[in-house]
Structure formats: C-alpha cells, structure tokens
Amino acid sequence: MSLGRSLxxxxxxxxxxxxxxxxxxxxxxxxxxxIGETKKVxxxxxxxxxxxxxxxxxxxxxxxxxxxxxKICDFIQRYPDWEDDRIYRxx
Numbered sequence: 001m002s003l004g005r006s007l008x009x010x011x012x013x014x015x016x017x018x019x020x021x022x023x024x025x026x027x028x029x030x031x032x033x034x035i036g037e038t039k040k041v042x043x044x045x046x047x048x049x050x051x052x053x054x055x056x057x058x059x060x061x062x063x064x065x066x067x068x069x070x071k072i073c074d075f076i077q078r079y080p081d082w083e084d085d086r087i088y089r090x091x
Contacts, residue, residue, distance in 0.1 A: 035088065042084040045072050 041064060048058040055073050059066040068091075075087045082090075 038091075039084045039088050042072055042087050045069060046076055046084070049073060049076060 041062060044062060045058055048061065053061075055066060055070045058064075058073070059069040062069070071091065072087060075082065075090060079087070
C-alpha cells in the first residue's frame, strides 16, 4: 500500500514538472511572438517616416495606438542610428 502511494506521488510530481515546463514553453513562445511583432511594427514605422508620413497617418495605416507610434517616431528621430531591437528595449 505504501509503495503504491510513493509511486503515485512520484508520478504526480513528474506530471507537475511536465505541466510546468509546458507552461514555461508556451509563455516563452508567446513572448517571442509579441517581441517579433513589435519589432516588425517599429520597422514599418521607420519606413513610413522615411516616406514623410505623419504620426497620425502611420497610426491609422498600421492600426496602432497613436501614442505608441508617436513614442517610436520620437526614438527614431532622436536616435537615427539605433536599430529596431534597441528601440524595442527602450520602449
């Protein structure tokens, strides 16, 4: 009987470890997607600015918050040598 309980406890601990790892993997994947999407938006904003578009026009075309677009545009104007990754890290 006690052997059964011990095995059950080991099994449950193992299954908890698997569930926890799966949850961590899902979180990392979702964060990676979000980071990638944000960096893509930064690149698109940079291209739209190069074409002379305003913050309002860019926000409308990309369907993004005007405040976010304005902040990214400000970084791009103040630090033109920064890459998209560095802008992302400073948002």
